[in-house]
Amino acid sequence: MLKFEDNYPLNKIxxxxxxxxxxxxxxVKTDEELIKAxxxxxxxxxxxxxxxGGSNLLVSDEGFDGLVIKNEITGSISTSKVGFDSFEVSTKSGTPLQDLVDYTIAHGLSxxxxxxxxxxxxxxAVYGNAGAYGQTISGHLSNIVILACPESDSGCASLTRMTLSKRDxxxxxxxxxxxxxxxxxxxxxxxxxxxxxxILQQETQDILAKxxxxxxxxxxxxxxxxxNIIATSLPQEILQKIPPEKIIYGKLPAAALLEQVGAKGQKLDGIEIATYHANLFINKGHGSAKAFYNLAKKYAKKVKEKFGITLEPEVQLINLPTLI
Ligand SMILES: Cc1cc2nc3c(=O)[nH]c(=O)nc-3n(C[C@H](O)[C@H](O)[C@H](O)COP(=O)(O)OP(=O)(O)OC[C@H]3O[C@@H](n4cnc5c(N)ncnc54)[C@H](O)[C@@H]3O)c2cc1C
Known part of the structure; x- marks a missing residue:
């Protein structure tokens, strides 16, 4: 039974x-509940x-004037052998990414x-092609089952379940x-x-420590x-000025540019940029979306003025205008 709640505070999730x-x-806990919602x-x-999980969202202080559907569709992760040493692993989209990572480590899958x-x-993770330390969620992905939901469709007649290949x-x-x-x-x-x-265990332990x-x-x-900025997307005159050791996995870290414009340790009304990492904006207590947004905008503007580079948010802005 679906439980719709009114005026739900999104800062809780x-x-x-x-x-x-x-x-x-x-x-929602099943595909059927999702369709009903x-x-x-x-x-x-x-x-x-x-x-x-709400881990990549900056939601405005005004919230969202509509229905927020929290995906809790999980289920057991399944594996089948598809080659001499290769396996297909299938999982529902509401499964925590960490559960999948732990499962693959426990099964010795790389x-x-x-x-x-x-x-x-x-x-x-798939929506934003999450990644770290040179690996991405799409790297070893083969197929995705989706519910195609055309925005223009006013009814549910065209909600279609379909399978996409990685290339799609x-x-x-x-x-x-x-x-x-x-x-x-x-x-x-x-x-x-x-x-x-x-080796898999050791790799994860080293990464978790970092x-x-x-x-x-x-x-x-x-x-x-x-x-971060893909190095090959930068104009030659900018690229020439960047020491090669600053380019990591083919990208110029946004933090390196933000540091150059003095972002580290800056504060605004309860939001603080980490003193140890210029691309890490932290809510220290009762910061608002407005303060977070304004602080990010201020330093993105400074980067644009100094380097001519437009920084793009990785975080999804909900009910907030484009940053620059
Ligand atoms: C401490 C911390 C560390 C992080 N480190 C990294 C990192 O190293 N690398 C990295 O890439 N990210 C990192 N992130 C960002 C974030 O964790 C990832 O982007 C994560 O994959 C987002 O997953 P989520 O379920 O929380 O998505 P949400 O934040 O809930 O949603 C993000 C977007 O995905 C869409 N979405 C969610 N589920 C679906 C679905 N089933 N179908 C279609 N669209 C959907 C939403 O509409 C939204 O636009 C970090 C975040 C935190 C808080």
Missing amino acids: TTLQIGGPARKFVK IKYAKDQLMPYLIIG GLQKLTGIPGTIGG CNFNYRDSIFKKTHDIILEVIFQLELGDPK RLVKYPPGIKCPGSFFK
Whole structure:
């Protein structure tokens, strides 16, 4: 039975603990419940927004004037052998990413281990093509089952379940086709190879130790705020001025530019930029979306003025204007 709640405070479900109320809010635990929730929104002529763990969201203080659907569709992760040492692993989109990473490590499967420690669900990770330490969620992905939900469709007649190949998803750095369509990710299938369990364990432990320094437990943040910049996308005259050691995995970290314009340690009304990382914006207590947004905008503007580079938010802005 679906439980629709009125004026639900979204700061309760974002890792940033910021965000005004959703006009309506519902948790869904099955595909059928999800379809019912969408049908409800369409019947009420209300916009809807699907969310996972809320770990990559900056929601405005005014909240969201529609239905927020929290995806809690999980289920057992399944594996089948598809080759001599390769396996297909299938999981529902509401499964926490960490559960999948832990499962693959326990089964000695390689390909997702570097994503350890990234909060949120599989659906959220696929939407933004989450990644870390040179690995991305799309790297070993083979297929996705989606619910195609055309925005123009006023009823539910055209809600269609379909399977997309990896190629259909247009994955790029922190980007996928789902940022343009209104489609909902239901299930994700990966193809993974056997690895050495000891090496996999060691890799994850090393990464978790590094992550613990950057993201101490309880930190109220949405991960890195801005995307890094793909080095090959930079004009030659800018690239020439950047020492090669600053380019990591083919990208110029946004933090390096933000540091150059004095962002580290800056504060505004309860929001603080970490003293140790210029691309980490933290809610220190009762910060608002407005303060967060204004602080980010201020330093993005300074980067633009000094380097001519437009920083793009990695975080999803909900009911907020484009940053620059
Ligand atoms: C401490 C911390 C560390 C982080 N480190 C990293 C990192 O190393 N690398 C990295 O890439 N990210 C990182 N992040 C950001 C974030 O965890 C990831 O982007 C994560 O994958 C988001 O998943 P989520 O379920 O929380 O998505 P949400 O924040 O709930 O949603 C994000 C977007 O995905 C969409 N979405 C969610 N589920 C679905 C679905 N089923 N179908 C269609 N669209 C959907 C939402 O509409 C929204 O636009 C970090 C965040 C925190 C707080």
